[in-house]
Amino acid sequence: MTSPLDAAGRSLEDYPRPSVAVDTAVLTVEDGQLCVLLVRAADADDATAWRLPGTFLHPGEMLSDAVARSLRDKAGVTGLRPQQLRVFDDPQRDDRGWVLSVAHLDVVRADRIPTTARIRLAPAADVPELPFDHRDIIDVAVEALQKRYEASPDPFELMEPAEPDGSFTLRELRLTHESVAGRRLPPDTFRRSMRAELVETGRLSHGRRGKPAELYRRRTD
Amino acid sequence: MTSPLDAAGRSLEDYPRPSVAVDTAVLTVEDGQLCVLLVRAADADDATAWRLPGTFLHPGEMLSDAVARSLRDKAGVTGLRPQQLRVFDDPQRDDRGWVLSVAHLDVVRADRIPTTARIRLAPAADVPELPFDHRDIIDVAVEALQKRYEASPDPFELMEPAEPDGSFTLRELRLTHESVAGRRLPPDTFRRSMRAELVETGRLSHGRRGKPAELYRRRTD
DNA sequence: CTAATAGTGTCTATTAGACACTATCAC
DNA sequence: GTGATAGTGTCTAATAGACACTATTAG
Incomplete structure (x- = not known):
């Protein structure tokens, strides 16, 4: 040098x-x-x-x-x-x-x-x-x-995927965001704000209590 | 050391x-x-x-x-x-x-x-x-x-004060913000968004064309 | 008077939150 | 059936932008 x-x-x-x-x-x-x-x-x-x-x-x-x-x-x-x-x-x-x-x-x-x-x-x-x-x-x-x-769905991929293909329910996503935020987040508002950045897989999550939830994936663009 | x-x-x-x-x-x-x-x-x-x-x-x-x-x-x-x-x-x-x-x-x-x-x-x-x-x-x-x-009125005090006491009109403030933003800002929306952070002086700016403008000061808290 | 600027009223579209309601599952 | 969870409809409040309108001045 x-x-x-x-x-x-x-x-x-x-x-x-x-x-x-x-x-x-x-x-x-x-x-x-x-x-x-x-x-x-x-x-x-x-x-x-x-x-x-x-x-x-x-x-x-x-x-x-x-x-x-x-x-x-x-x-x-x-x-x-x-x-x-x-x-x-x-x-x-x-x-x-x-x-x-x-x-x-x-x-x-x-x-x-x-x-x-x-x-x-x-x-x-x-x-x-x-x-x-x-x-x-x-x-x-x-x-x-x-x-x-606040701006995007689990940008650091903290969420542990329950599905083998990496898809997830909005509940799982919300629980991760609640942990990060340190407070409860209203489910309906959370869904509406995140949905623009998610794509549906068309499949459902079964095996838990309650109505089966749709499985989503992050938008790839 | x-x-x-x-x-x-x-x-x-x-x-x-x-x-x-x-x-x-x-x-x-x-x-x-x-x-x-x-x-x-x-x-x-x-x-x-x-x-x-x-x-x-x-x-x-x-x-x-x-x-x-x-x-x-x-x-x-x-x-x-x-x-x-x-x-x-x-x-x-x-x-x-x-x-x-x-x-x-x-x-x-x-x-x-x-x-x-x-x-x-x-x-x-x-x-x-x-x-x-x-x-x-x-x-x-x-x-x-x-x-x-975008968040506060001229936080770096770029505006050249026309009044000796440092007060200013919303037009002067807006022109400064337009220079920073690089685009025109709608006067009515700009006024309403900035007014919460300003205090009226009760005095008016005279000597220019058009209706005299109220003189404002930054909020001190 | 006219042109220009200040300031307000109000309509619309969007958004977050609140809340009720329906849907579908496990048990 | 019951209880829990998913998801939607919709009301409200807040907000930004658009636009029209009034107010007040210089010249």
Whole structure:
């Protein structure tokens, strides 16, 4: 890599640079509750051992790749679509030094999170004390997630499909959205607002109590 | 500053770090048109000389402070409220090396921008060719600005006050919003949607053609 | 007077929520 | 049958846009 000089006659290497980290709030739904994934750090005392998974950005790496790497290495979770939230840049936020953190949101089905002693899910509405500004990151992530779910049907595919072909009933979709929103949603209004983005399969869901429900699929366009 | 060791036994200084820059799309309205401020770089050939003002983040500095510093030093503009947009992180985006850019939006009245040979305003809808990903930054900034203006009356105070006490007519407010939105806005609907966030002064604007208009002020709560 | 601008009344279409009602299943 | 769930009809309130109408000024 070349090191051209700037207007002051110095190259990039002559300026101090910050460490850049990514920290990710991985949100999921477990037992109808919106939860965030925490990992137990090895190099910390017990009080601040649990935190969001994160890592330092490697040379030449995209932020989204760093997120994917940290989630794979620290939580055994793969195949996600990280969404950038914002940079946390308080110079005092990390007592190890000058560290910027680019906060991310990611979402995964709970059954794809391995169960180990170093991983735990905490209800997003009631997280324990966390180091750095990880609590703020979670708040921003939850807000971003709820906004996405107001606009489209289960955009992160949190819903566990009851049907083998991936189709679902409006009830299943609504329960997922209720978990994300943290409140009940009126069934009739929910149906009408989501139906424009769904296609009927023509098949029905049987085996449960009550009238069989139509099975829908997401619109593919 | 101490340099504690991490899990791998290395301190932060042992890892390569990126340069972190801020680049800011300073938007303004001139002659009823939404414009972006460009500065002429000294260390570039003519084709890519014009660009968004930016700078490298200094140690211990907040991003918003770096934005304020770059705008003061490069464009002679002060007193703004930068809003973070997002990080541009393509490893190839800057051929000088590994440089992340945190894009920002800021807004200033055109009469507060000095006129020099190193500064120019370009219509946001028709910017010239720009280096790096500065064109993308402008697009994101314009979108963010338009969204803010849909929700509240001139939140960045772009409007040039005709009255010495800062009050204004709904026509003046609407013309400012039309410049930002890039299209005409229906006067009656605009009035009704903005009135909840305004307070009447009880005074009237005289001296122009037509019926005198009521003078309003922004709600202070 | 006329042209221009300010401001209001009101109609329509759309939407979210509320609520009642019918439909169809398990049991 | 009963109870539960699915789905629809429809009323209301709120809202944006369209459009007509009145009000008040400059010139």
